[in-house]
Amino acid sequence: MFKQTQGLTERYPAQLIVPVFDFFAIVCACVIAFKFRFGTFDLHERYVLATALIALFAILLNSMFGGYSRWRTTPVSTLVARLLMVWVAVGLLATSLIFLADASVRFSRLWVASSLLLSYIIAAGGRVLAQIILRKARMKGRARRSIFLVGPSSQLLQVARSMRAAKGEGYSIVGVERLYSGFNEQSLPNIAARIEMSGAREVWICVPLEMGGAVRSIFYALRxxxxxxxxxxDFQGMQLLNHRFSEVAGHFAIDLSVTPLSGMARIIKRAEDLMVGSLITLLITPVCLLIAVAIKVTSPGPILFKQYRTGANGRRVKVYKFRSMRVHKEKEGQITQATKNDQRITPIGAFLRKTSLDELPQFYNVLQGRMSIVGPRPHALAHNDYYKDLVESYMRRHKVKPGITGWAQVNGLRGETDTLEKMERRVEYDLWYIDNWSLWLDLRIIILTVFTGFTNKNAY
Structure with missing residues (x-):
């Protein structure tokens, strides 16, 4: 039998080493900050207690938020971003305890801030360095994890290609067992023996859903x-959305299409909308007043254009825009998209649409909770009825609140969708955003919108 050997990362896993590293990073940072603030390394006992509490909070929160797991497959940017969220939470907890204990005069605020900043730099730097070293080692064939693949040839080929494309994750194929449509359970002892001889650390059963019965048989053979x-x-051909495993009513479930904005993520998203939305609303109020006057002076009719759109979870919400067209009537159930040189658009309206200034009133929708700053752009109800049967998973973009800007818009997919292909691309980008949502992605989109997203040749 092939003798299994453990690599360095298996003998000393991240779940064991990284908490110890974080503890020493915090202790060192607190001592250095004390020297910087008070000129001595001899910490007073209350600062020793504060250091211990900060370290305890950091390790506990990191454990709760998965900061010490899935290191092999988690990008370093995600590790660092997750760590920042934990450190912010630690800072809030530490300052709250000091305030509640009425001990603010006994602790230096400069020491607390310096300790948190320095410890984060050390902890994050250690993660980046460790990932770089591990990635280089895996690319050279070290610290790799041996895998035995079982499944139909087509699925095994796809998995093997993915493994080759992600060499930095450190997986190596040491054996393959191809399954055919007429799967014979009599071959199970031979499969188990081959896996045992290969010395594989993991067995990956890669089969399409219709061969699910083989999974139980193979799993039992490896007991x-x-x-x-x-x-x-294998979910090939299925448009998944935030797919993951969960447990419902005591049963394990594969979530094929669920919203990522639940629990804490929903709170973070709403806090982002309120804070950023309130700040932007204050800044744009003078501009909105000037636009309102310009619209009223240059064409008869209301200042705002109000229209129902589809919001989160399919609910109808009323969305506001500055009116950019002359007042006219559409046929019932019909919404005609604006086109180039559209005669309905007023002179001031053309400028507003080109610069996206017509959408500024939607920040009020954000404060109301009907929209988010970042999310899929809301389409007219008639467009939803038209495209939902033409574009796969079209309505899944409504699992989150619509946004003023979005991933599709900063990638140039603004304006008229006069072809089915354009709408398919927009939906593809919207679903990618929902599937990969994070606070950092939202901030990136907001920044990109500021520099590139206000004007677009396709907006008219």
């Missing part, structure tokens, strides 16, 4: 083996 077993179902 006496110590290799880790993973089921990698």
């Amino acid at each position: 006496n083996h110590t290799a880790e077993v993973r089921f990698i179902p």
